Amino acid sequence: xxxVTQNPRYLITVTGKKxxxxxxxxMNHEYMSWYRQDPxxxxxxxxxxxxxxxxxxxxxxxxxxxxxxxxxxFPLILESPSPNQTSLYFCASSSSGRGNLxxxxxxxxAGSRLxxx
Amino acid sequence: xxxxxxxxxxxxVAEGNPLTVKCTYSVSGNPYLFWYVxxxxxxxxxxxxxxxxxxxxxxxxxxxxEFNKSQTSFHLKKPSALVSDSALYFCAVSGYGNNRLxxxxxxxxxVIP
Numbered sequence: 482x483x484x485v486t487q488n489p490r491y492l493i494t495v496t497g498k499k500x501x502x503x504x505x506x507x508m509n510h511e512y513m514s515w516y517r518q519d520p521x522x523x524x525x526x527x528x529x530x531x532x533x534x535x536x537x538x539x540x541x542x543x544x545x546x547x548x549x550x551x552x553x554x555f556p557l558i559l560e561s562p563s564p565n566q567t568s569l570y571f572c573a574s575s576s577s578g579r580g581n582l583x584x585x586x587x588x589x590x591a592g593s594r595l596x597x598x
Numbered sequence: 599x600x601x602x603x604x605x606x607x608x609x610x611v612a613e614g615n616p617l618t619v620k621c622t623y624s625v626s627g628n629p630y631l632f633w634y635v636x637x638x639x640x641x642x643x644x645x646x647x648x649x650x651x652x653x654x655x656x657x658x659x660x661x662x663x664e665f666n667k668s669q670t671s672f673h674l675k676k677p678s679a680l681v682s683d684s685a686l687y688f689c690a691v692s693g694y695g696n697n698r699l700x701x702x703x704x705x706x707x708x709v710i711p
Contacts, residue, residue: 521607522703523688529698573641584649588644589641589643590641
């Protein structure tokens with residue numbers, strides 16, 4: 482089954498304790514992205530990657546890091562989490578569609594709910 | 599930069615009645631427009647998209663949306679709502695050559711039995 486898999490689904494942590502949320506897709510997609518969802522703010526893009534070793538900032542990258550060493554994986558790293566990073570996080574992927582990326586449908590993971598105390 | 603406005607926080611509709619969820623957008627050039635739906639404790643699922651061509655787009659689960667260039671709108675519609683349509687609906691916009699997709703804040707749809 483074609484899917485985007487995120488882990489963990491739920492996590493409670495404390496301020497300053499480094500954590501990684503993993504994301505893996507099995508569709509050979511070039512494009513991957515991380516979003517956070519907050520009430521009243523919708524989805525905001527954190528980072529995205531056009532392909533292996535190519536990443537770029539989205540709208541709210543502060544406090545986050547990413548890497549894209551393999552095509553299928555795109556982990557989100559919080560080096561020193563703070564309470565304002567408490568949120569629901571989604572990873573998504575799509576094909577690059579002959580370069581016309583904006584026209585392609587995103588496949589989303591089920592989400593990772595993070596609480597930082 | 600592109601942006602989306604979904605003016606209503608919640609839409610309440612009786613089962614069997616028509617459902618409309620509003621969306622207006624802003625983008626440079628021709629838009630690519632999407633609707634996604636999120637059911638409780640699930641990720642977003644694609645419903646439909648407009649890239650070019652016919653202004654009326656049909657999608658999954660009986661939903662359709664009409665692209666209106668002069669009003670920069672892309673409202674989602676369903677002729678007869680079901681209780682199972684209760685969910686959070688997101689409108690999103692991108693543009694040609696643009697690698698970013700901007701989402702609206704979402705609309706909670708509640709279908710009352």
